[in-house]
Amino acid sequence: MNIKMIKERASQIQNMNRSQYMRILLMIVLLELIPNIFNIGEDILSRLLYLVMSIAFLTVSHGYIVSSLKMVRNQSQSLKDDDAFVGFKRFKELFSTYILINIFMMAVLFIVAYILLVIIGVFLSQSLQGISGEMLLTGNYAYILSYILKHSPQTLSMFVLCYFVLLIILFFVSSYLFAVPYLLERFHMKNLKAMKASFSLMKGHIFEYFKLYLSFFGWIFLMVIIQSFIAELLSFLPVLGSLIAAIIAGVISVYSYLPRFHLAQAIFFEELAYHRYEQTNTYNGDDQYV
Template sequence: MNISMIKQRAREIAQVNKASLSRICLIIGIITALPSLLNSGNGIMYVIHLIISVLLIATEQGNVVAGLKVVTNREQELSDNDGIYGIVNWIEYLPTYLTKVLVNFVVAIIFVIVIVACSIGSFGGILTLVTDPYSVSPIKGVITGLSALSGMLVFIAFIAFLFVIVWVNLRMFAMTYLHQEYGIKGFAALKESFNLMKGHCSDLLFIDLSFIGWMILCGILSSIIGFAFGDNGITGLLGSVLSAALGAYTYLPAYITVHALFYKEIAYKFYDEGRI
């Protein structure tokens, strides 16, 4: 797969349709930022925050819809309504997005358990050796010393967690596209996406990393905006709009276009073989 050609083609398509794609990305960005305006620190506000987050869980589907339109020569169908596509069709796409959230949650829980276990062993062992190193038997001393080394395992487990969570999300990349094009949803989409992305995770990672400069820059500027405007009330909303506009009018049009084009490239063979 020629990643450079895919990126070049995506940039050309995105440039032609930048105005429409930018508006759609801005709408999605603003909608996605809305839950952050609520104080989720206590009581009823936390519940409201959680409910709104669930209701907006499929908002990103608008990017999938817009991206597929421009890479399949249907750019004339682009509409600002694509920005609210995931909300309007929330019930339809809920199973697929919930599946993605569930998979990430399970992976996170497993690693939290491992890290906590390593931490307990580490701190307990170190404390014993430091406070009373001569009161333990040789065998117990060896065991305690080994437990002290578990501090290294905490770091290793954390690095492993980052690696696994990135790999899992790369393998789940095609789920929303498969749902959009073929109606494959939930765990069926998960399974098919894992099959479709086999051997292509490094390609997608390379594509994503090529945007890392823009992501970092927009992240820094968004942090400055958040500090200046706060995260509550009218000023907080204005800050969220400005932050959303940063990505929408810089790299996001090309980003969602190259993702859609990449998906079409890897799905083409599956489609020809009649697997999908």
């Protein structure tokens, strides 16, 4: 699969009904930030409220899938503002699949993090042998950290290595699940059926997807830097400052790389689906998987 050609095609497609498509993306970006408004405290009630809102907005991102597929499948004229709210309108239909993906990813995160923490713990226990129990109880973490760096610098290296290993594994697993929302939209597959189909569809194409994602990494990283910088400038407004920073970064994303990013992903899926389903006659003309 030619990643360069996919990105070039995405650049061409985004010019079709561009203003409407970007408006939809902007609305979705802003909708995704709403749960953060409720992340205002450390108490149980605040955490519970934030969790409830996060679950309520779990399917909002499906608007990206619907609008991007319309663009890629030459249906750009049918784009409408309502596409940004499809995650709410079809919540009952979409929720079970999206929650299953999130539960699966959290389970993978927990297992991998636990294993890595055990590994780090072995190094850490060796590093802390020269520190008294009284010092540990005092909470003088600056001293403890300096002691570890002085007597066991490899512990820090191990921690950094484990962190990157965790990120790589999570990206690897999420890549296998990349096609799930597209399969849900195009072929009406749900839950485990969609997940199994996505694993099968992505087999042998993970590196290609990695190259596609990596080609946008510069933009993604830049948005993280911009958001962090603005949040730091507005640190005197704890919650509001972070929200403003996220909104600004989101708006910049929509007017820079985000349309091409989502279109490229939709094209990537369409090429995979064409070779798997349409060429093999396991697909009829009504977008139904058989």
